Every structure is written in C-alpha cells, then in structure tokens.
Amino acid sequence: MKVQCPHCLSKARITSRNEITTTVADLYCQCMNTQACGASFVMTLGFSRYLNPPLTSTQRLAAHIIGSLTKAQRQELLQGDLFH
Ligand SMILES: [Zn+2]
Structure with a gap:
C-alpha cells in the first residue's frame, strides 16, 4: 500500500x-x-x-428467497423457465 505525504507529496x-x-x-x-x-x-x-457482497451473504440471501417460493415456483426455477 502506497502512502503519500500530505505536505510535500513524497512517498511515505x-x-x-x-x-x-x-x-x-x-x-x-x-x-x-x-x-x-x-x-x-x-x-x-x-x-x-462492497462492490460484490461476500459469497456467504449471497448464498444466505438466495436460500432465503428460494425458501419463500412455493414448490411449483422452485421447480419452475430449477427448470430455468424464469430466466427466459
Ligand atoms: Zn513530506
């Protein structure tokens, strides 16, 4: 990590x-x-x-969202119909 002197702008x-x-x-x-x-x-x-959330947060969020879906919606999701 580079730090610059705030007074003379030299390397610190x-x-x-x-x-x-x-x-x-x-x-x-x-x-x-x-x-x-x-x-x-x-x-x-x-x-x-964060520019990208940590992987564990993404997995937890995805699990929470998937958990709120009905069985039919989950099957639809697994078949990829929601992505087309
Ligand atoms: Zn300086």
Whole structure:
C-alpha cells in the first residue's frame, strides 16, 4: 500500500497501525523526503463499500428467497423457465 505525504507529496512509509474498529485503522506514517520535509502523520484507513457482497451473504440471501417460493415456483426455477 502506497502512502503519500500530505505536505510535500513524497512517498511515505507506514511505521505502525492502530486498529480503531474491525473496519477502521489509523496508519502512522513517516515522510521519506527527510531532507526537505520529514513529517510524520496519521492516515485513516477505512472500509467504504462492497462492490460484490461476500459469497456467504449471497448464498444466505438466495436460500432465503428460494425458501419463500412455493414448490411449483422452485421447480419452475430449477427448470430455468424464469430466466427466459
Ligand atoms: Zn513530506
């Protein structure tokens, strides 16, 4: 993971990480431009959103939906008639 110094835009390295929650962490960073900057700073890394839901969620959702169908609807679904 690349981190950029917010002051001089040089490459920075992560020196340590502090988990705030399971989806948010503080990254302690050190600017590698030691001659002209050398700042140390904290960046926050956080989960934003899923682009695809986790497989277990998809399976659970599908099982819930299929479970709400009648036997006839399930057979229709298995025959692929609903996809045409
Ligand atoms: Zn810097």
